[in-house]
Amino acid sequence: MSATLLYEATEGLARITIAQDAKMNAMTFEMWSALPGLISRAAADPAIRAIVLTGAGEKAFCAGADISQFGARRSDPEAVAAYDHAVAAGMTALAGAEKPTVALIRGICFGGGFGLALACDIRLARADARFRVPAARLGLGYGYEGVKLISRKLGPDATADILFSARILDAAEAERxxxxxxxxxxxxxxxxxxxYLGQIAANAPLTLVAAKRALVELARPEAERDLDAVAARVAACFASADYREGQAAFKEKRPPRFTGA
Known part of the structure; x- marks a missing residue:
């Protein structure tokens, strides 16, 4: 299978699969570049309640960047800037997605793959999952945005542990x-x-979008937060047919049937 991102929409979920099984689903420049478009596609589809990011096969979620491309893609300052822009745009699109994002993790989740997973709102792992940021073993400088992302999600102590030791975490410790x-x-x-994904997909779409927008704003510096945007999405929930359906279903003791309207 050639390196690509696969997209499938089913049962309220947009599933984006990192597909380069022969290289532990390492991300190519083209894959980084394609990610924002797929996130936008899912956001624009009214049938989609959440976005799932996963890896092809059984061995890996994502082993990070495909270093075999570095000779061609990072050969001069302009090429480095273009590559770094593609990575940053992919990460920004995932972290700022309008709808909830879930990383479904089997096997290896290293380096850039670890960053992709943390950019998602929720991470679900199989017991064989392994996590690592190996920069300190490779002599790489781990950038400010990457450190900020890990620290925001895990706190400074766990971030220091993960970055300084460059050790492998098993799924049990990753959960802890x-x-x-x-x-x-x-x-x-x-x-x-x-x-678990079915639980998310069965919930009110407008409520999910409102909660996600609040999380996106919380991740920004306080002076840059758009609280009006959050308030508008909350107001849309209370004005919706889904709000009335939720109340009716509660009274009638039945599962609600949400439509996103």
Missing amino acids: LGVVARAWAAEAFETESAA
Whole structure:
């Protein structure tokens, strides 16, 4: 399979699959460049409630950047700037997605893959998942934005541990440190993660969008937060047919049937 990002929309979920199984789903320049468009596609689809990012095959979520491209793609300052821009744009699109994002993690989740996972709102892991930021073992400078992302999600102490030691975390420790929200045994992972995603997809779309916008604004410096945008999305929830449906379903003791209207 050639290196690509696969897109599938089903049952209220947009599934973006990092597909380069032969290289542990390492991200190419082209894949980084394609990610914002796929995030926008999911955001524009009214049938989509959440975006799921995962890796092809059983061995890896994502091993980071495809370093085989560095000779051609990072050969001069202009090429380096273009590559770094593509990575930053992909990460920004994922972190700022209008709808909830969930990383579904099997196997290796290293380097840039770790960053991609943390850019998602929620991370779900199979018990064989392994997490690492190996920059200190490679002599790489880990940039400010990457450090900020890890620290914002995990706190400064865990960030220092992960970056200074460059050690591998298993799924159990990743769950303890807050890297993942849930970790399941291999035999339960598909069933349990599907049930969890189904819970999200069954909820009111406008409520999900409002909560996500609040999370996006909270991640910004306080002076730059657009609280009016959050308030507008909250108001849209209360003005919606879904709000009336939610009340009716509660009174009638039945599952609500939300439409996003």
